Amino acid sequence: MKGVVFLGDRKAEVREFPTPDPGSGQVLVRMKASSICGTDMHFYRKSWDDLVAFRQSFNGSPDTITGHEPCGVVEAVGSHVMTVKPGDRVTVYQHVGCERCGFCRRGDVMFCPKRTGYGSVHNGSAADFTLVPERNCLELPDALSFERAAVLSCAGGTAYQSIKRLAPSGKDTMAIFGLGPVGLCAVMFAVARGARVIGVDLVPERLELARQIGASDTVNATQDNPLEVIQDFTGGKGVDAGADYSGNSQAQEAMLACAGKGARLAIVGVGESFSVDTLRVMIMKQLTLMGSWIYNIGLHDEFVDFVLEKELPLEKLITHRFRIEQGPEAFKLFDSGKTGKILFTWEDS
Numbered sequence: 104m105k106g107v108v109f110l111g112d113r114k115a116e117v118r119e120f121p122t123p124d125p126g127s128g129q130v131l132v133r134m135k136a137s138s139i140c141g142t143d144m145h146f147y148r149k150s151w152d153d154l155v156a157f158r159q160s161f162n163g164s165p166d167t168i169t170g171h172e173p174c175g176v177v178e179a180v181g182s183h184v185m186t187v188k189p190g191d192r193v194t195v196y197q198h199v200g201c202e203r204c205g206f207c208r209r210g211d212v213m214f215c216p217k218r219t220g221y222g223s224v225h226n227g228s229a230a231d232f233t234l235v236p237e238r239n240c241l242e243l244p245d246a247l248s249f250e251r252a253a254v255l256s257c258a259g260g261t262a263y264q265s266i267k268r269l270a271p272s273g274k275d276t277m278a279i280f281g282l283g284p285v286g287l288c289a290v291m292f293a294v295a296r297g298a299r300v301i302g303v304d305l306v307p308e309r310l311e312l313a314r315q316i317g318a319s320d321t322v323n324a325t326q327d328n329p330l331e332v333i334q335d336f337t338g339g340k341g342v343d344a345g346a347d348y349s350g351n352s353q354a355q356e357a358m359l360a361c362a363g364k365g366a367r368l369a370i371v372g373v374g375e376s377f378s379v380d381t382l383r384v385m386i387m388k389q390l391t392l393m394g395s396w397i398y399n400i401g402l403h404d405e406f407v408d409f410v411l412e413k414e415l416p417l418e419k420l421i422t423h424r425f426r427i428e429q430g431p432e433a434f435k436l437f438d439s440g441k442t443g444k445i446l447f448t449w450e451d452s
């Protein structure tokens with residue numbers, strides 16, 4: 104089988120690997136759609152020495168296949184696999200936990216002290232096949248295409264958990280900063296819950312896409328001051344809810360500035376630190392500020408149902424499709440920061 108590996112300093116290559124045999128409790132998944140994520144790019148941009156040091160700190164191989172947003176069909180199962188069988192359509196949860204600690208048992212696998220991930224330590228999904236534990240296989244209904252499921256697997260799930268926790272409704276105006284794939288999924292979810300959404304970004308194509316999927320207004324922060332536009336839009340009251348998916352400290356501070364009294368806010372984008380005026384902003388506006396990280400594995404069925412029931416057009420976030428043989432080209436293009444979601448796809452998916 105073919106798989107994409109990183110060579111350090113923004114270089115990648117496609118290599119031939121033996122197709123693995125599933126061992127006890129393991130499942131071999133034949134890929135149908137596998138998307139590229141911003142997280143992959145943190146590894147893509149590392150130097151070779153930093154990449155090796157990171158992977159060795161988790162006892163991973165320097166030649167790990169990248170990718171952690173896989174969807175496909177179960178090809179084979181090992182012994183003691185009880186709930187998954189060949190032919191099942193599945194997506195794969197991206198973190199592997201110990202399955203014994205309290206966090207794993209309640210589905211917060213991302214908090215497991217022994218957590219490891221695909222594409223960073225385990226061979227990932229930028230490959231013809233991926234070997235995963237049974238518990239990570241999440242069933243997909245026939246109504247959800249592999250491509251839409253790939254967008255949901257990491258970007259959609261991360262957006263869903265943060266929006267669920269902020270709970271915007273028809274009473275609320277919400278500002279969403281950072282309109283990459285996660286932020287755009289958040290726009291869809293907040294609009295579907297009834298909120299009026301204002302999207303903020305620097306890239307005109309992303310702002311246009313946000314309007315197409317239901318944002319009431321958008322702000323290009325290279326041209327206009329988001330705070331002024333949002334104050335105008337809300338009649339000076341500020342927003343009821345806000346979330347940042349950019350990780351940019353200016354955006355995070357703008358989100359705090361445009362928050363209205365009693366607003367709920369979330370930071371989701373990974374990036375720089377930012378400062379908060381604890382008295383005049385946090386206390387006197389009585390804000391609730393939370394972090395949100397990836398998603399609880401138990402939310403998967405809930406957000407799949409939500410997307411199908413609301414008929415959310417996740418496929419609109421996909422701008423490019425590549426064959427796995429074109430791996431280096433796909434990562435180079437995604438690194439430009441100007442695309443939407445990029446997918447590897449396989450014939451007849």
Ligand SMILES: [Zn+2]
Binds near residue numbers: 139141171172258
């Ligand atoms: Zn991801």
Ligand SMILES: [Zn+2]
Binds near residue numbers: 201202208215216
């Ligand atoms: Zn655990």
